Amino acid sequence: MSFVITANLLIVLGLFMVLPILIGVYVYRDAASRGMNAPLWTLIAILSPALIGLIIYLIVRSEERTLECPSCRAAVSESYAVCPSCGTQLKGRCQRCDYPLNTSWEHCPQCGETVPQEAKMPLYTKRKETGLGKILIAVIVIPILMVILLFMGLMTFRTTTSVTSVGGASGISIENYENHSEVYHWLKTSQESEDGIYVMSYMNEPSSKEGSYYKEYLILYNGASEDTDYSMMGFESRRFFKKFYKVEFTKTAGYDPKSYAIFHTEVTSKKDLPLEIFVDGQKMEYHHVESKTPLPLNMGY
Template sequence: MSNVVIAIPLFMLMIIVALLPLLIGVYVYRDAKRRGMNAALWTLIAILAPSLIGFIIYLLVRGNYSNLKCPRCAATVTEQYVVCPKCGAKLKPSCPNCSAPVEPDWTVCPKCAQPLPTVQEDIVTPVQPKDKTLWKILAAIIIVPVVLLLVLGLSFSAASGGGSSSLREVSFDEYYADQELPESTKEYVRNWLGEINPRTDHVYALRYTY
């Protein structure tokens, strides 16, 4: 029973360790493809690099690639896009004179010095999808192994403490009843025990050959 208790957490830990690279690979491939990166290359780097180094490098590099989406057609756009190249939705304010991109709080176009209107209509702001999968992966990397190690430690403790031992006093005849010894040897030991006058605070040893 104790072996089963220990084997279950170990089996679960092995499953997590085996599935984690697959989960990371699927996530990196989809995220890199969505950002316009080399999805196959980054997937191999994230999976094959030891100790999650490839995955960490990918998370650092991907910040240079846009993850913004057009709110109308969900096409990938960047912060520099004035309009969506797929559906034509206006993503940023622009100068009505030279069409240069401007910021909402600017009053004059820095390119042509044209006064800018206070409000520009029909502008849809790009959105950034929530990355819930990344948090799930981080939870699997950090929380799950810790929990499984705790369970494994408790299992070892239960297995080591589950056994019981007991001591009981037996007589000479009871002890030697199942011993395959010559009767002369048993008689010698019996005589020896009778001669030593044993005390409870002493330890006695008898060595004999047979």
């Protein structure tokens, strides 16, 4: 399994572990502040599949403890006449008998006195829901992020079958192309630069929409000695919706700045694929020119 896929899977696994923790912390704190059975509701929320437990809790949770004292911010109930934490008065009182009044009463149940309008206003405040928005965002965003990471991991190293044929050859020298002035001059100039990898390409476009692209590449690798062993493989690879033709070299000998190696590869595919070159698993930059004529292997020999 590739490193990128493994890393994405570990991230997704981490998100799967983080999401129940976030839900559990929120439910426990919220249930405890409302006087509900916090441990039980926490277990229901984190163990129920597909977030069903969280949804049930949000539906049935009690609204009694969403009120708070305006002085000390402690959770209170509508039945409280004073705050049990700081003693602040939370209800109006009857002007005749000083009985605590509910906001919906028109008359005092103790003495029958008419309740004035100002006594119907509650003195407590409604607590703001600060944690619910965050937990709902996490519930929505984290699953979407997990799906995206899984999709990217699968797409990163997915291979397809639109390449119909691949060919390659090595052990070629510059002198093999003496009869082709364009190629020969390019090879000599590129080799004398002693700088990196040079690529010349030729493409024969299909004559119809159903046809195939035929593309040749002549690759000059400066610094590769004649006895260096390379393994080359060409295939279409897909990474982040990008299709490309991959040529990979595996070096088994050292670097010699005065030597070079030439490789010829050709590919027939349903689409025009850009070339990417890798050496020992590392993507390499290269200098590229296009040829107006084919690059057959039998030139000059």
